[in-house]
Amino acid sequence: MLDATIKAQLKAYLERLQRPIELVASLDDSAKAQELRGLLTDIAELSDKVALRTNGQHTLRPSFGVAEPGEAPRIHFAGIPMGHEFTSLVLALLQTGGHPPKVDAAVIEQIKALPGKFEFETFISLSCHNCPDVVQALNLMAVLNPGVTSTMIDGALFQGLVDERKIMAVPTVFLNGESFGQGRMTIEEIIAKLDTGAVARAAEEIGNKDAFDVLVVGGGPAGAAAAVYAARKGIRTGVLAERFGGQVMDTLGIENFISVQHTEGPKLVAALEQHVKEYAVDVMNLQRATKLVPGELIEVQLENGATLKSKTVILSTGARWREMNVPGEAEYKAKGVCFCPHCDGPLFKGKRVAVIGGGNSGVEAAIDLAGIVSHVTLLEFADTLRADAVLQKKLHSLPNVTVIKSAQTTEVIGDGQKVTGIRYKDRVGGAEQVVELEGIFVQIGLLPNTDWLKGTVELSRHGEVIIDAKGQTSIPGVFAAGDCTTVPYKQIIIAMGAGATASLSAFDHLIRA
Incomplete structure (x- = not known):
């Protein structure tokens, strides 16, 4: 064996x-x-x-x-x-x-x-x-x-x-x-x-903490880099994270992290956490921020009722999978509506599925699923696929894949317990069609985790935190880095560099205050 x-x-x-x-x-x-x-x-x-x-x-x-x-x-x-x-x-x-x-x-x-x-x-x-x-x-x-x-x-x-x-x-x-x-x-x-008493105990403990010099909100690659750079300056540093590692924890293969030919998300996150813990960083995991209050000491209010204070704040809350926002999607999430083909694909062995999205992620998902399921229908909103040519060539060579372009998904259909189909509108002819299937894999990009910042920090029309070259936001003393910002490319290595930039800028702000 x-x-x-x-x-x-x-x-x-x-x-x-x-x-x-x-x-x-x-x-x-x-x-x-x-x-x-x-x-x-x-x-x-x-x-x-x-x-x-x-x-x-x-x-x-x-x-x-x-x-x-x-x-x-x-x-x-x-x-x-x-x-x-x-x-x-x-x-x-x-x-x-x-x-x-x-x-x-x-x-x-x-x-x-x-x-x-x-x-x-x-x-x-x-x-x-x-x-x-x-x-x-x-x-x-x-x-x-x-x-x-x-x-x-x-x-x-x-x-x-x-x-x-x-x-x-x-x-x-x-x-x-x-x-x-x-x-x-x-x-x-x-x-x-x-x-059941853990939340109340955590809130009390967090609420009693002294003010930080730098408080990093978010524990992904950007947040980890920011924390390390701040702690190395010898200043009081805290990290507030809903889930340390963020979306990287859900990433399977990483092959473009320079100097590391191949790694996996959980392995990289473990290394990040170990590096952060080498320094005097106060890591507060499983905590969600709900409000940012500017002031001489900036306040971050938490879902559990506690409030943290800091001289500077670095926002690195990352992004999440973009949803279709159509009727039935929320109802059938994890009941046929999925976001990870690697994880959930084997559950649909021999069944019919759809992939929503014609970028690299969507086409790669369709190729992977085609080896497991009976049939894959790929639905793309635009009139052309956006994936790399080599991926498109592989996709079109598969006998059990159907590609439908100019397709606007309008509804997830189910029987009350599981997905039974998907409805889409032909954006050219206007006709509505229904595809009978058992699973839907959504691969249409990311949304920044910035809803809690609306009305305080200036955001772009896409909801991203607007930053300058130094990571400064519209609020003095508040910096941002990573996928939640207007940085043009959402990559792990870019997020780390942005985290370091924001941290150095926060330190510069402190010494000049």
Whole structure:
């Protein structure tokens, strides 16, 4: 099952086990069960601290649990955790075996203190780069708290259960049989949903902080660069982030970050966070800003009711996926309306889907999906596609792709539970058409996260923060950087440079004040 290189690497990892563990397999007569048996046998043979038994009683087969000998497993994998989930498996083995997790001590204590029973089920696809974070967070909670169980379920393998639960996007998490959440979630976000007093405690703690010299609002590449540059000046620096890493966390492959030939979004974000934490930066994660109040000390008001003050502020709130804003879209989001073909594509195997958008992202999505689904209909508003010629050539070579230009999407159609079709208007002839399908992937660009700034900072007609060459906004002492601004190209490397520029400008403002 495992090749020699992976076996050697895994054997080295398993040497870190501090206590014995047991793999408990629940198998059937399927080919996948035999494949899983081979994987578990390989693992057990790599360490004398790992035992395997095949008399598990889990209702999902093939599956296996990871536990200490003599204990019922609290971590389960329904399916074969390869691909992106192989790391989840390795961490489950190590953490069950006593290897300490790389999580703040306060978070560990918060997990241990959670009262009650929490049975989590996480539906994933093995090609999803967002899913492992959720699986690993819930697995760690199961290791630390006896009241928590975590089951990873490969949606492609358990298609019947996916249909029964009406799952149209991954990761999708159920808690005690009820819907808990969808999309990427950090362990802190999960705990915050379970610990009802966490928001009030965070608000009180944040509200008591002294004024900053530089407060960065946003934790993406621009915000991280700004924080590092400010902290290196020896001034009091804070970062307020709704989700550290921002949209980069949802980016699969990055191949244009100069000097790094290839990386992935989550890996880059982990490096950014580690770099920021090398300095005395006060990072306040999972916090949403709702209002900016100019003054001698600039105030940033938070959704939780707290207020932060700072001598200067750097806005780096980034952007989000642009939505179609048509009837039915909001109702069927994650019920057929999707934004990540890499994550959710495998759930539509053998089905019909549409891709909205004829730029590089849309055409790339259509090409990827064509290898999974039965048919792809690409709808483009303009009369020509905007994607690179090489991508268009590949797209037109695919037999199961239909391209419709001059198409204005007017409605997402569904049966109340899932998407059943899409309605569009022919912008040339005026006729309306309906395409019957099961999934819609929206790939029409980005919107800046600046709604909370309307009426304070000057914005462009596209909602971007207007800045000058130094990152200065229309308010003295308030600077901005990255995808939320009028910078012409929305790229990670450009955002980082803009963050550094804004930070140096903020420092210059401080010393001249």
